[in-house]
Amino acid sequence: LFLPFLIGLVGLRNLGNTCFMNSILQCLSNTHDLRDYCLRNTHRTDLNNNCRAKAALMEEFAKLTQSLWTSSSSEAISPSDFKMQIQKYAPRFVGYNQQDAQEFLRFLLDGLHNEVNRVTVKPRSPMEDFDHVSDDEKGKRMWNKYLESEDSKVVDLFVGQLKSSLTCNECGFCSTVFDPFWDLSLPIAKTSGEVSLMDCLRLFTKEDVLDGNERPTCHRCKTRRKCTKKFTIQKFPKILVLHLKRFSECRVRTSKLSTFVNFPLKELDLREFASDNSVNAVYNLYAVSNHTGSSLGGHYTAYCRNPCVGEWYTYNDSRVSPMSSSQVRSSDAYVLFYESAASSRMKVIKILS
Ligand SMILES: [Zn+2]
Numbered sequence: 359l360f361l362p363f364l365i366g367l368v369g370l371r372n373l374g375n376t377c378f379m380n381s382i383l384q385c386l387s388n389t390h391d392l393r394d395y396c397l398r399n400t401h402r403t404d405l406n407n408n409c410r411a412k413a414a415l416m417e418e419f420a421k422l423t424q425s426l427w428t429s430s431s432s433e434a435i436s437p438s439d440f441k442m443q444i445q446k447y448a449p450r451f452v453g454y455n456q457q458d459a460q461e462f463l464r465f466l467l468d469g470l471h472n473e474v475n476r477v478t479v480k481p482r483s484p485m486e487d488f489d490h491v492s493d494d495e496k497g498k499r500m501w502n503k504y505l506e507s508e509d510s511k512v513v514d515l516f517v518g519q520l521k522s523s524l525t526c527n528e529c530g531f532c533s534t535v536f537d538p539f540w541d542l543s544l545p546i547a548k549t550s551g552e553v554s555l556m557d558c559l560r561l562f563t564k565e566d567v568l569d570g571n572e573r574p575t576c577h578r579c580k581t582r583r584k585c586t587k588k589f590t591i592q593k594f595p596k597i598l599v600l601h602l603k604r605f606s607e608c609r610v611r612t613s614k615l616s617t618f619v620n621f622p623l624k625e626l627d628l629r630e631f632a633s634d635n636s637v638n639a640v641y642n643l644y645a646v647s648n649h650t651g652s653s654l655g656g657h658y659t660a661y662c663r664n665p666c667v668g669e670w671y672t673y674n675d676s677r678v679s680p681m682s683s684s685q686v687r688s689s690d691a692y693v694l695f696y697e698s699a700a701s702s703r704m705k706v707i708k709i710l711s
Pocket of ligand 1 (some may be wrong): 526527528529530531576577578579580583
């Protein structure tokens with residue numbers, strides 16, 4: 359299979375402060391499985407099965423992805439039809455204001471998911487009591503319950519499950535809660551030097567003491583107690599999106615941390631953050647959304663590893679240029695896209711067989 363133009367090295371025109379959108383679109387366009395979902399028109403099958411869906415956003419997203427990967431010229435493409443649809447779905451994207459790339463990603467994935475959700479009638483099942491089962495079993499049941507109402511290609515790829523454990527400091531009783539996550543927002547430790555991505559993940563999962571007014575009610579003591587809260591990852595997604603919290607607030611940005619966060623391009627091993635340490639949780643980086651400039655004004659670009667040729671490219675609105683993998687790490691990195699090493703290996707086997 360040799361497709362000379364299927365190389366995805368096409369830029370997106372800036373329609374006026376739309377670099378946040380272009381940056382995320384290029385990261386998603388280089389998400390192998392999502393790209394193929396669009397190129398093979400598989401989304402249409404899901405749309406057909408979902409009669410109540412207004413399919414406009416998914417359709418425009420697929421059209422744009424197809425244009426990026428089948429264009430016979432290297433001329434930049436205008437994402438204006440797509441923008442029309444995303445602002446219908448999320449009116450906050452009307453106009454030409456600079457927006458936050460991570461928030462845009464959340465809205466976009468949510469919008470796409472809703473249109474291709476395989477569940478057409480959400481069940482109204484009563485709250486079940488999972489307290490008599492093991493934590494692992496509870497996690498599985500909660501995940502299956504989530505899939506009963508939210509089940510799509512987007513969920514297959516991006517959604518994982520987080521476990522939070524609350525331990526009573528008085529009696530030692532531990533209660534657990536399981537929640538789906540679409541990305542992880544990681545705090546950056548304030549320091550004068552550089553930090554590592556592992557430092558950020560350790561800060562995110564660090565034990566947190568809830569005391570004073572924050573004291574939760576212990577189910578065994580039947581009263582409010584000082585408790586310790588801790589996060590672990592129960593289920594790892596195929597695509598892990600890590601958002602570095604560089605901005606002190608999302609809506610009204612007051613300051614930006616330009617700390618250099620050192621992250622690995624290959625073999626990010628997250629086993630120490632897993633609920634079950636025997637799982638395989640190794641990831642490889644394939645895209646980064648970067649933000650340069652201050653909290654008041656700035657510019658977004660994307661660095662993506664092309665899934666066909668395996669080389670890195672800079673996507674700066676309409677311009678696409680090759681880059682060295684040694685330049686991928688910078689203090690501009692804002693949203694990191696990792697793919698599970700297990701699923702990339704599967705792909706190689708599929709290609710070779
Ligand atoms: Zn207790």
